[in-house]
């Protein structure tokens with residue numbers, strides 16, 4: 445037998461040592477019951493084929509007969525998405541046909557479907573029961589609900605028939621109407637991206653901070669630019685300066701060039717090169733404007749003959765290199781520790797090039813979308829130890845928090861960087877902290 449006493453009774457108050465809330469809102473959350481419960485059938489196949497009468501009876505006290513049939517019908521029609529598509533859907537994206545790996549049932553335009561995400565592999569494509577990559581077998585009949593799948597929510601079919609999911613390489617296959625997370629999907633698909641660019645709040649900090657000292661005479665390099673979010677932000681804040689945007693992927697850079705032109709930023713010069721080899725110290729420090737005017741852009745909008753650039757060419761550099769992206773949310777796959785460890789080393793190669801390409805007196809902003817300190821504070825420490833002429837300066841934006849203690853980074857230096865860490869309960873209380881995990885540091889090369 446159990447007794448229940450009033451929670452407000454002082455004698456029953458839990459001792460503060462035993463239950464110490466990290467913040468008031470988490471205690472409020474702990475004292476409320478969950479807003480939903482789940483039941484899991486032991487075999488989903490039998491659930492789809494025939495709803496057991498006991499369950500039907502139970503559901504009938506909550507739903508009408510029509511609603512129960514609809515639930516069952518929805519399970520019968522179930523597209524399964526690759527992981528990257530599934531993550532985008534949880535952020536409110538529509539489902540493009542190319543993201544659909546498989547589907548069962550009688551799919552017709554306008555029908556409601558239950559959408560599932562395959563969360564097996566980093567690249568997104570799970571494996572079929574025969575062990576083959578599903579991505580390569582897109583559209584083939586694979587048993588649903590096998591391996592690691594996750595229920596995403598209810599959608600409405602936009603194509604005429606099921607085979608169109610796999611036949612069409614473009615277009616929307618399913619539009620989500622409700623998400624399993626309970627959040628209303630915020631779809632930004634119809635936003636005109638010639639006028640808007642959808643970015644998380646912390647991602648705005650690097651370009652904002654860098655642009656503080658950009659003038660029309662500045663030469664700005666965005667070393668890893670695709671898909672172009674930060675390049676377009678720099679350009680919108682400082683339209684008249686000379687900008688070079690680079691990404692190793694030619695395909696991605698062609699899209700960036702098209703996007704920037706559509707946004708009216710004609711001052712951006714696009715190249716596609718490996719940023720870890722971008723600086724060629726044998727080239728004389730020629731005026732960077734001249735280098736670009738001598739080799740005009742091709743039909744894809746790229747200055748394709750320019751692969752390397754002379755040292756000390758830029759007054760401002762934005763370095764947003766590839767990272768472990770642990771801060772991106774939602775993430776349905778967490779990379780292994782070994783994979784994560786490699787990034788801190790890889791990023792130092794980008795930083796070394798940035799330092800060479802920066803003019804004395806120039807400014808460099810370094811950012812990542814991860815909270816892994818090896819890729820953040822560790823890289824800052826690397827720059828300060830290796831380059832006497834590089835000085836860490838305040839990012840100058842009142843968002844996020846100071847850096848963490850790592851590899852002996854001093855308290856003074858930790859205060860200069862900005863860290864956004866949504867794993868930190870306190871951080872989650874403010875809008876920037878509850879966004880994605882992110883990190884920004886700013887350096888000046890002494891003149």
Ligand SMILES: C[S@@+](CC[C@H](N)C(=O)[O-])C[C@H]1O[C@@H](n2cnc3c(N)ncnc32)[C@H](O)[C@@H]1O
Nearest residue numbers: 668669670671672673674691692718719764766
């Ligand atoms: C974090 S993303 C950049 C995001 C971009 N700054 C933005 O705000 O839209 C990293 C980019 O680095 C590119 N990348 C990866 N390795 C590279 C390399 N060796 N040289 C240049 N770019 C590289 C990837 O193609 C990817 O587009």
